[in-house]
Amino acid sequence: MGEQLTAVVYERSAPTDAEPTWSDLTITDSAEGGLCLPPATKIPIASTTRTFGLKRRVLEGPDICNIDIRPAVDLYNQLESIAGILGDYGKIEWEIHDRHEYFRLCQTKVVVLAGCDVNETTNMATTYPAVCPTAPLSWAVIDQYKIYLLQDGAGAEALLRSDGAPVGVLITGFETAGNLIRQNSAIREDIRFSNQANILVQSFGISYAYDGVTILRDPFNRRFTCADGTYTEVPAFSLTTATKGQKAIVRSAYRTAPYEESFWFDPNVFTQLLMEPPVAPAPNFKFNPVDYTGMVQMYNIPDRICNPDGNVIFHRLHLAAASYPVEPERGVAFVHERCDPMGCTDTCQS
Secondary structure (H helix, E strand, O other): OOOEEEEEEEOOOOOOOOOOOOOOOOOOOOOOOHHHOOOOOOOOOOEEEEEEEEEEEEEEOOOEEHHHHOOOOOHHHHHHHHHHHHHHHHHHHHHHHHHHHHHHHOOEEEEEOOOOOEEEEOOOOOOOOOOOOOOOOOHHHHHHHHHHHHHOOOOOOOOEEEOOEEEEEEEEOHHHHHHHHHOOHHHHHHHHHOOOOOHHHHHOOOOOOEOOEEEEEOOOOOEEEEEOOEEEEEOOEEEEEOOOOEEEEEOHHHHOOOEEEEEEEOOOOEEEEOOOOOOOOEOOEOOOOOOOEOOOEEEOOOEOOOEOOOOEEEEEEEEEEEEEEOOHHHOEEEEEEOOOOOOOOOOOOO
């Protein structure tokens, strides 16, 4: 179908009159159709056209020679460990990709400022507004956008419901989640007594919801430095020397980054599409199926020069997906001050 696809998304339609006019059911002499043909008001239907395309990333592990590693430790256990490490690497790759895609495709980007103030863009901008945050995220800011989003139809595909009403999902870091609870003693008590409130929330793996919002904690949400309104993302990991090779550790600059990102999450902001591999597109043509989910595959490819005896293997992961924008207006990305554990509050309280 091509490298770039076009999606037509049909938008919401609603009455624009404060009180739409309903006509009395009356019989009018000589009116064509009588009661069977009342006048009709046409409902406008709007659509938005957006383009999207497939993105992919291929990862490979190191070449492994069975003779090199057999004397050191048990071969089977070592290969299992390597496959597990590579699988975890692929999972982290997906998480990084999906965070960036959600930010890119959510319509509203918000910088949290002191005094319950914000600076926002609502046009699917590719960056945050050019101002640095001056406050942590607060319930007052969350409540403001919760109301806007629910009015804009964000509850239709809510992941959770409580007493029939949609429960919004905020994805944020551990420090911000703890600070939201500590900001207000009354809120803290409300959350404490909501722990056993709703079995639907608990079935999702969450123990509480407050005022129609529940919190999912992301241990590696995006963090930034900011200078004169220009944001620089701080990667979560860096490499350091191990006995052999280099190992990944959490970057110290990530732990101390002054700003971080939170999302109002709606599953309908975009749909992630995976490519179906063509295996038999025509007679006499057959291809090996490729798993584009990033499953760890092991290969042993004989080669006269590099692998003549077939005793060198390597692992390969193929990740590919397209982000199909559906309802970008239902998503919000917040950038705000990051709080150290037990160290950050804010005077802006709801």
